[in-house]
Amino acid sequence: xxxxxxxxxxxxxxxxxxxxxxxxxxxxxxxxxxxxxxxxxxxxxxxxxxxxxxxxxxxxxxxxxxxxxxxxxxxxxxxxxxxxxxxxxxxxxxxxxxxxxxxxxxxxxxxxxxxxxxxxxxxxxxxxxxxxxxxxxxxxxxxxxxxxxxxxxxxxxxxxxxxxxxxxxxxxxxxxxxxxxxxxxxxxxxxxxxxxxxxxxxxxxxxxxxxxxxxxxxxxxxxxxxxxxxxxxxxxxxxxxxxxxxxxxxxxxxxxxxxxxxxxxxxxxxxxxxxxxxxxxxxxxxxxxxxxxxxxxxxxxxxxxxxxxxxxxxxxxxxxxxxxxxxxxxxxxxxxxxxxxxxxxxxxxxxxxxxxxx
Amino acid sequence: xxxxxxxxxxxxxxxxxxxxxxxxxxxxxxxxxxxxxxxxxxxxxxxxxxxxxxxxxxxxxxxxxxxxxxxxxxxxxxxxxxxxxxxxxxxxxxxxxxxxxxxxxxxxxxxxxxxxxxxxxxxxxxxxxxxxxxxxxxxxxxxxxxxxxxxxxxxxxxxxxxxxxxxxxxxxxxxxxxxxxxxxxxxxxxxxxxxxxxxxxxxxxxxxxxxxxxxxxxxxxxxxxxxxxxxxxxxxxxxxxxxxxxxxxxxxxxxxxxxxxxxxxxxxxxxxxxxxxxxxxxxxxxxxxxxxxxxxxxxxxxxxxxxxxxxxxxxxxxxxxxxxxxxxxxxxxxxxxxxxxxxxxxxxxxxxxxxxxx
Numbered sequence: 280x281x282x283x284x285x286x287x288x289x290x291x292x293x294x295x296x297x298x299x300x301x302x303x304x305x306x307x308x309x310x311x312x313x314x315x316x317x318x319x320x321x322x323x324x325x326x327x328x329x330x331x332x333x334x335x336x337x338x339x340x341x342x343x344x345x346x347x348x349x350x351x352x353x354x355x356x357x358x359x360x361x362x363x364x365x366x367x368x369x370x371x372x373x374x375x376x377x378x379x380x381x382x383x384x385x386x387x388x389x390x391x392x393x394x395x396x397x398x399x400x401x402x403x404x405x406x407x408x409x410x411x412x413x414x415x416x417x418x419x420x421x422x423x424x425x426x427x428x429x430x431x432x433x434x435x436x437x438x439x440x441x442x443x444x445x446x447x448x449x450x451x452x453x454x455x456x457x458x459x460x461x462x463x464x465x466x467x468x469x470x471x472x473x474x475x476x477x478x479x480x481x482x483x484x485x486x487x488x489x490x491x492x493x494x495x496x497x498x499x500x501x502x503x504x505x506x507x508x509x510x511x512x513x514x515x516x517x518x519x520x521x522x523x524x525x526x527x528x529x530x531x532x533x534x535x536x537x538x539x540x541x542x543x544x545x546x547x548x549x550x551x552x553x554x555x556x557x558x559x560x561x562x563x564x565x566x567x568x569x570x571x572x573x574x575x576x577x578x579x580x581x582x583x584x585x586x587x588x589x590x591x592x593x594x595x596x597x598x599x600x601x602x603x604x605x606x607x608x609x610x611x612x613x614x615x616x617x618x619x620x621x622x623x624x625x626x627x628x629x630x631x632x633x634x635x636x637x
Numbered sequence: 638x639x640x641x642x643x644x645x646x647x648x649x650x651x652x653x654x655x656x657x658x659x660x661x662x663x664x665x666x667x668x669x670x671x672x673x674x675x676x677x678x679x680x681x682x683x684x685x686x687x688x689x690x691x692x693x694x695x696x697x698x699x700x701x702x703x704x705x706x707x708x709x710x711x712x713x714x715x716x717x718x719x720x721x722x723x724x725x726x727x728x729x730x731x732x733x734x735x736x737x738x739x740x741x742x743x744x745x746x747x748x749x750x751x752x753x754x755x756x757x758x759x760x761x762x763x764x765x766x767x768x769x770x771x772x773x774x775x776x777x778x779x780x781x782x783x784x785x786x787x788x789x790x791x792x793x794x795x796x797x798x799x800x801x802x803x804x805x806x807x808x809x810x811x812x813x814x815x816x817x818x819x820x821x822x823x824x825x826x827x828x829x830x831x832x833x834x835x836x837x838x839x840x841x842x843x844x845x846x847x848x849x850x851x852x853x854x855x856x857x858x859x860x861x862x863x864x865x866x867x868x869x870x871x872x873x874x875x876x877x878x879x880x881x882x883x884x885x886x887x888x889x890x891x892x893x894x895x896x897x898x899x900x901x902x903x904x905x906x907x908x909x910x911x912x913x914x915x916x917x918x919x920x921x922x923x924x925x926x927x928x929x930x931x932x933x934x935x936x937x938x939x940x941x942x943x944x945x946x947x948x949x950x951x952x953x954x955x956x957x958x959x960x961x962x963x964x965x966x967x968x969x970x971x972x973x974x975x976x977x978x979x980x981x982x983x984x985x986x987x988x989x990x991x992x993x994x995x
Contacts, residue, residue: 284893286893286926286953288893296891296893296894298892298893298922298952298953299952300922300948300949300952301919301922364944393951394951394952394954395948395951395952397948397952398952428953428954428955429954430951430954451951462824465824466820466823466824533654534656535642535644535646535654535656536654561659564656564658564659568644578943578961581943581944581947583943584943585936585939585941585942585943585946585961586722586939588943588961589939589961589962589963589964590658590753590755590964591658592961592963592964592965593751593752593753593788593809593963593964593965594656594657594658594752594753594755594756595644595656595786595965596752596786596787596788596965597786597963597965598963598965598966598967599963600960600963601960601961601963602958602959602960602961603936603943603946603947603950603959603960603961604947605947605950605951605955605956605957605958605959606947606948606950606951607950607951607953607954607955607956608956609956
């Protein structure tokens with residue numbers, strides 16, 4: 280058994296020197312190195328943006344969509360949509376574990392991979408014959424490879440699979456929100472500033488990452504948690520759940536209106552921590568203006584523009600810390616599943632969103 | 638005298654509800670509101686990307702470049718290049734100060750504006766007659782408006798104007814590096830972890846923001862400061878300056894090579910703080926891999942891709958904090974000028990870069 284690179288660079292066919300995500304092509308050879316894990320694949324979950332692009336490009340023709348997904352996987356050795364640059368995740372059973380794998384997985388375990396399909400070596404053995412191309416969920420057979428520095432989560436027994444997947448898909452958000460809120464408390468104690476209690480505003484609070492972020496803020500003992508949603512329908516979904524202390528409706532892409540609404544709800548001050556979970560462009564300036572001096576903005580939306588945030592804060596002379604939402608925090612999967620288990624209202628919100636059936 | 642919005646939204650002509658930076662058009666009316674400041678303009682410094690675009694579009698025809706810049710300013714009420722989305726900064730003399738301006742400026746002071754020209758109301762009165770269109774430096778006459786939440790720095794008497802401008806242009810970087818390094822010390826003391834001394838790696842260390850970041854890291858008592866540069870010429874520029882403890886040559890866009898070089902230089906560990914000042918795309922993954930678990934990456938390069946950073950860290954299972962480099966930190970201008978004054982080698986590096994003459 281050979282030794283691999285923990286980041287999987289030994290699997291890169293081209294271009295030389297690239298990491299697996301940046302690579303054109305990976306080698307999905309089923310033989311694993313000492314620190315790799317082989318997964319027997321049961322289902323792919325294509326990223327929503329990727330599936331939407333394929334659906335549009337082929338006018339909704341399921342057969343053509345299926346043929347293209349198969350062609351991408353065969354050509355690239357991974358499901359990496361070249362147009363959207365995105366992938367998705369997969370579910371399967373652990374098939375073989377290298378003796379030096381640090382992932383703690385055991386053969387037979389049912390797992391979801393938490394690293395993107397854009398960097399996961401993948402081979403399909405059934406020609407996607409069981410998929411009609413009509414949904415993002417792709418039942419299939421084949422194998423996938425995890426590297427030393429990969430992440431996979433064991434699927435819990437007590438949650439329907441599709442619900443667990445929906446939670447795991449955004450599990451980085453609550454873990455990072457907890458860390459940011461708790462760190463503020465540590466810093467305040469350390470420098471003996473006037474330790475006012477931390478307020479948290481979540482933009483896009485009724486969505487998957489948004490509602491988990493609300494629960495994490497509460498769990499981290501934020502003094503006041505504000506849910507910002509786009510309309511009355513979403514506000515009604517959150518009411519009575521206990522996830523937020525206040526619920527307000529505002530357009531996150533209208534900076535002045537958003538900032539005024541947030542400040543009104545928080546007694547005239549911006550939020551100490553603002554969490555951006557709204558997946559549309561143009562929320563940067565509103566989030567910055569809604570945050571108190573010395574506060575932190577955590578951007579989870581992939582629609583975030585780096586220059587808009589950097590130049591926006593400078594242009595507004597806003598002394599705020601701006602974090603790129605890292606999807607990986609140690610223990611993130613367990614924490615998100617714990618929040619769901621501990622909070623029936625949150626679980627109901629997820630069920631409303633993803634449906635009851637598996 | 639009327640009351641304005643501190644972020645200048647009362648100056649937006651269209652579209653309604655936009656902030657000045659996002660606006661198509663601003664109103665440069667010379668009459669100021671209670672918290673505004675009027676500047677008598679002496680020189681514009683067009684952003685390098687903007688000037689390059691104009692130069693290319695007009696095949697280097699100075700007359701045509703001048704006509705287009707004038708047309709942009711007249712049409713938009715600000716120098717906001719619609720193609721690049723960028724602006725620049727300006728120098729002038731304080732002409733009038735509203736009674737409620739919080740900026741602390743006095744009439745007659747010579748200042749540089751530190752907010753982008755993309756959000757600064759501007760009127761030109763001399764038709765740019767003194768500019769030949771052949772350089773980014775535009776000598777002119779006219780007036781500009783600063784809002785309540787703007788930033789301007791008084792130009793120091795003891796530095797040539799062009800040198801001061803070069804320093805002010807990147808002054809957010811050293812202030813944020815100092816803050817991040819000092820915060821680590823506070824946190825380590827607070828949680829009583831094994832408080833190993835902080836190591837800092839600066840990518841693109843020979844440039845303007847890079848060399849100031851080196852000086853700030855030293856000033857903040859980093860235990861080890863590593864300069865990463867692209868070639869031997871840049872390495873030679875830094876040698877003997879005392880700005881870095883180690884100087885290494887590596888390609889920041891080659892993730893594995895960069896990470897190995899950084900770890901070798903730092904005794905087998907990634908940096909606690911990695912500062913990205915390399916203005917080319919594709920440095921995100923290398924920066925993440927060069928950073929120790931629990932460390933911080935500060936992205937100052939405008940070429941940073943938000944999704945590449947967010948998905949890259951997740952794909953590498955890298956538990957690192959990623960900061961969007963905010964160009965505004967209180968006291969940033971004074972701090973950068975102080976570093977230059979206190980460090981003759983740093984000043985010489987800047988003079989080498991921007992030339993001796995004014």
